[in-house]
Amino acid sequence: MSEYIEKILKDIKAKNQNEPEFHQAVQEVLESLEIVLQRHPEYRSLKILERMVEPERVIMFRVPWMDDQGEIQINRGYRIEMNSAIGPYKGGLRFHPSVTLGILKFLAFEQVFKNSLTTLPMGGGKGGSDFNTKGKSDNEIMRFCQSFMTELCRHIGPNTDVPAGDIGVGTREIGFLYGQYKRIRNESTGVLTGKGINWGGSLIRPEATGYGCVYFAEEMLKTKKTTFDGKVVAVSGFGNVAWGAVQKVNELGGKVVTLSGPDGYIYDPDGVKGEKVDYMLKLRSSNKDAVEDYAKEYKVKFVPSKKPWDMKVDVALPCATQNEIYEEDAKELLKNGCFCVCEGANMPTTIEAYNIFRDAKILYAPGKASNAGGVATSGLEMSQNSMRLPWSKEEVDRRLHEIMIRIHNTCITTAERFGTPGNYVNGANIAGFLKVADAMMDQGLV
Ligand code: NDP
Ligand code: 2IT
Secondary structure, eight states: OOHHHHHHHHHHHHHSTTOHHHHHHHHHHHHHHHHHHHHOHHHHHTTHHHHHTSOSEEEEEEEEEEOTTSOEEEEEEEEEEEEOSSSSEEEEEEEOTTOOHHHHHHHHHHHHHHHHHTTSSOOEEEEEESOOOTTOOHHHHHHHHHHHHHHHTTTOBTTTEEEEOBTTBOHHHHHHHHHHHHHHHOOOOOOSSSOOGGGTOOTTHHHHHHHHHHHHHHHHHHHTTOOSTTOEEEEEOOSHHHHHHHHHHHHTTOEEEEEEETTEEEEOTTOSOTHHHHHHHHHHHTTOOOSHHHHHHHTOEEEETOOSOSSOOSEEEEOSOSSOBOHHHHHHHHHTTOOEEEOSSSSOBOHHHHHHHHHHTOEEEOHHHHTHHHHHHHHHHHHHHHHTOOOOHHHHHHHHHHHHHHHHHHHHHHHHHTTOTTOHHHHHHHHHHHHHHHHHHHTOOO
């Protein structure tokens, strides 16, 4: 690592204490950018990196709400407006008890590069709350969402900042948030994406992240002259992204043998297919935080407190959350014959685990490239909202597929151009960076 990059990292750690996920995300990107800075000293003299690691704006607010027992509860709400160089801030909202400022800053930082890769005009942002949806009634969730939006609505707008879903935020939550925005602002606009299909949403948005991830993995497999047909696949998580990924793997002839939750993982040697895929939706809406019920329902093996990385598989699609593949897991995956890891989640792989994959020269794609299909389809929802014309399922899916192929090719050509052929991490970080950096330079001291 160059002295310059080391100094930036040191300063970030000193200035943003107790935000290890943010440090991790920044370190991964900066390491990829060394070679860019050697070729383009202007980014250094104009302090582009120092500017990019500082959010344009951070909003932090109180969210008071009343539970079903009539007791007052207080949560903390956030919106990180990271970078608007190429378009309005865009990125999801996460409701999960593990949410902190540092987690949302890592996600907002990743989002800037991801959105740049989609080729659509979207800046980067992220928000959310430490609110736990688990065990809450619909009414409690509604009251929470209404209170959250009562503050957030001052800061967002269809041309300013356009939130969407993430962990713990699906169509139900987006509905409550959208309803409240409309009551306060008296405007029907595309201020949120992931909306219901009858009130401005886009077809394919619910499936988009998972589909996009598998489209990306399909391109990766093509570089090794192979396909999903007959491949055995490990998926982690059982939420929105995992659900879309499982559907598309099945469609392409692969077999998904695992799903996981915070409680452990299930192993289904016949494959998660048919009605079992619909059962995933039930699991998610049960608000129970557990995947074990799947094992009971379909009489398959449940492995408590473990991640699904110790099974014999060809492909792994981590789709649950950050830092779920550690160094030992990476070694285990390699030992079991896995040769393609394509991230549906954001930053599921630690830097040490990534180094193992890189050194083994297996196919490995970082989430900011391979899970960009979700936000790309959000961008397509924004286009449809602006035109006030909905597209068919086929039209949206075709555009999503094209975007994923384009992102894949951009990663490949950029990695090659900067001397590290086959390295999707460098390809994604460098290509994502160049567009945003050049836009910032064009716009003066922003
Ligand atoms: P969901 O809430 O639908 O599902 C998340 C899954 O991960 C659930 O199975 C959840 O279980 C599990 N999970 C959440 N937190 C933890 C934790 N701390 N430890 C273990 N398991 C956990 O979210 P999504 O499917 O939307 O998101 C999954 C990942 O994909 C995240 O990394 C997200 O940032 C990323 N992503 C999402 C996009 C989208 O459009 N939705 C787009 C791009 C990326 P439980 O809820 O029971 O805790
Ligand atoms: O991480 C992500 O890209 C998302 N959660 C989707 C963001 C969006 O605006 O659709």
